[in-house]
Every structure is written in C-alpha cells, then in structure tokens.
Amino acid sequence: xxxxxxxxxxxxxxxxxxxxxxxxxxxxxxxxxxxxxxxxxxxxxxxxxxxxxxxxxxxxxxxxxxxxxxxxxxxxxxxxxxxxxxxxxxxxxxxxxxxxxxxxxxxxxxxxxxxxxxxxxxxxxxxxxxxxxxx
Amino acid sequence: xxxxxxxxxxxxxxxxxxxxxxxxxxxxxxxxxxxxxxxxxxxxxxxxxxxxxxxxxxxxxxxxxxxxxxxxxxxxxxxxxxxxxxxxxxxxxxxxxxxxxxxxxxxxxxxxxxxxxxxxxxxxxxxxxxxxxxxxxxxxxxxxxxxxxxxxxxxxxxxxxxxxxxxxxxxxx
Numbered sequence: 545x546x547x548x549x550x551x552x553x554x555x556x557x558x559x560x561x562x563x564x565x566x567x568x569x570x571x572x573x574x575x576x577x578x579x580x581x582x583x584x585x586x587x588x589x590x591x592x593x594x595x596x597x598x599x600x601x602x603x604x605x606x607x608x609x610x611x612x613x614x615x616x617x618x619x620x621x622x623x624x625x626x627x628x629x630x631x632x633x634x635x636x637x638x639x640x641x642x643x644x645x646x647x648x649x650x651x652x653x654x655x656x657x658x659x660x661x662x663x664x665x666x667x668x669x670x671x672x673x674x675x676x677x678x679x
Numbered sequence: 680x681x682x683x684x685x686x687x688x689x690x691x692x693x694x695x696x697x698x699x700x701x702x703x704x705x706x707x708x709x710x711x712x713x714x715x716x717x718x719x720x721x722x723x724x725x726x727x728x729x730x731x732x733x734x735x736x737x738x739x740x741x742x743x744x745x746x747x748x749x750x751x752x753x754x755x756x757x758x759x760x761x762x763x764x765x766x767x768x769x770x771x772x773x774x775x776x777x778x779x780x781x782x783x784x785x786x787x788x789x790x791x792x793x794x795x796x797x798x799x800x801x802x803x804x805x806x807x808x809x810x811x812x813x814x815x816x817x818x819x820x821x822x823x824x825x826x827x828x829x830x831x832x833x834x835x836x837x838x839x840x841x842x843x844x845x846x847x848x849x850x851x852x
Binding site: 598600617618619621644645652654 | 722725726728729730732733735736737738739827828829
C-alpha cells in the first residue's frame with residue numbers, strides 16, 4: 545500500500561532541525577516543497593493547540609486535500625510533525641514514541657548542540673526504518 | 680534506556696571535577712571554575728529533563744514543572760524527594776533538601792582545622808568556600824532542567840547548615 549508521508553522535527557525556536565520524506569509512494573517533483581509548505585503552515589495551529597492540552601500526542605490537527613497533519617510535542621516544546629494520508633492513529637503514535645527515544649539519544653550526545661540540525665545518518669536510517677514499520 | 684550507575688563512581692567523578700577545575704584548570708580563578716562547573720551541570724540537566732519527561736504528559740504551568748523537579752526528577756537522581764518547597768508566588772522558589780546526597784560526606788565539625796589556617800574564622804571560610812564549589816553542579820542541573828521545560832531561571836544554593844541544602848530558584852521575567 546503506497547503512502548505519502550513527510551516528517552519534520554521543529555525545535556522550540558521554530559527552526560526545523562530534521563526533515564525526511566518517508567512515504568513509500570512515488571514522489572512527484574513538486575511534492576516535497578508542497579509537503580514542507582503544508583507542515584510549516586500548520587505550525588501556528590500547533591502553537592495554539594499545544595497550550596490547551598497537557599497530552600503529548602495531538603492527533604490530526606490540520607487537513608489539506610486528503611493529507612492530514614499529526615503532531616507530537618515533547619516537554620521541551622520540540623515538535624514532531626507528520627504529514628500523511630493514512631488513518632492509522634495507533635501506528636502513528638508508536639512511531640512518534642520511538643522517534644522520541646531516538647531523539648533523546650541524539651540529545652544525550654555531549655557534542656550535539658540542542659537546537660541545531662540533526663545530521664547523523666544513523667538517525668536518518670533508523671527513522672526511515674521506523675516509518676516503514678509503523679506507517 | 681535507563682541503566683544503573685555506580686554511586687561511588689559518580690561521587691568520585693564529582694569530587695574530581697571540582698578539584699580539577701579549581702586546582703588545575705582555573706587555579707586562582709574560582710569564579711571561572713564555578714561558571715564552567717555550572718555550565719556542565721546545565722547541559723546535564725538539559726539532557727536529563729528531556730529523558731525523564733518522556734513518559735509523562737507535559738506541564739501546564741511553572742508550579743507543575745517545579746513540583747516535577749522536586750518529586751520525580753529528584754528521586755531519579757538522589758532516590759529521595761525534596762523535603763520542603765516554599766514559594767513567594769512571585770517567581771521565587773526555595774527547594775530544601777535536608778540531607779543532600781552529594782554533600783553528605785563533607786565534614787561539618789568546626790573544631791577540625793588544617794595546618795595552614797591562621798584563625799578559626801579563616802578555617803571556617805575556606806571550608807565554606809570548598810563546600811560552595813560542590814553545589815555549583817547541582818545548581819546547574821536544576822537550571823538546565825528548568826530551561827529545557829521552558830522556564831529561564833537563576834539558581835543559587837544556601838549551605839549554611841550542612842548536610843541540609845537549600846536551592847533558591849528565581850524565575851526570570
């Protein structure tokens with residue numbers, strides 16, 4: 545089953561520190577920019593919604609055509625945002641939780657400056673593997 | 680992800696950090712050594728808070744975050760909770776630990792004097808300054824943890840009666 549999915553991590557200072565296209569569908573040339581545009585536009589909505597609830601996983605918060613944006617906010621106000629077309633809420637929640645663990649491992653690296661871009665190829669490989677598994 | 684750490688190793692590491700920074704790296708510049716130690720604590724607190732808040736829901740206000748520090752965070756680090764929390768409801772919190780683990784081994788006997796001290800007040804002062812060096816690291820940890828939770832603050836410690844230790848947290852703005 546081919547799915548479209550775009551995943552970005554935005555730090556507390558509104559700077560994207562990681563982005564990846566993790567869907568298994570064939571990608572059109574303009575799809576990547578469109579996906580990023582949608583995700584950045586959803587940031588305002590996340591901002592408002594994040595203060596109303598103390599849960600970490602905010603389900604579908606925005607729609608565009610048939611694509612849905614889901615967000616997971618950590619205690620340090622780092623946002624994991626996923627743009628997808630599937631409706632698998634539990635799978636997405638597990639995906640976010642596993643990525644949160646990976647993110648904490650990156651944070652534990654004393655040479656990593658919090659808020660800077662994540663450039664580790666190991667992290668990239670693992671995120672894509674998790675996406676294939678849960679999405 | 681949580682594994683166990685030998686407590687004696689942590690104690691030795693902390694004692695060595697304070698001693699190295701004071702005597703080798705920044706000899707005769709205790710303020711610089713203090714700031715470096717506090718910066719190390721800041722990074723550690725930042726990472727630890729991210730780790731310990733993973734399972735639980737996020738915090739709705741400052742008091743919730745401070746209570747998290749007093750209960751869950753402190754018990755993960757020191758296997759006990761903060762004994763007393765006071766606030767003036769205007770951005771200042773006092774966290775009091777009646778038996779702070781990392782200072783519990785420092786001697787509190789005022790009659791013991793080392794050979795270089797000239798008079799009792801100087802001995803007491805040098806003993807106090809030695810103990811103050813040891814609290815910069817936990818102050819940094821608290822500051823780093825709160826900053827990661829979105830609360831910029833300044834943390835200082837009051838060690839007038841060892842082994843009890845009070846941490847004063849002043850929230851900025």
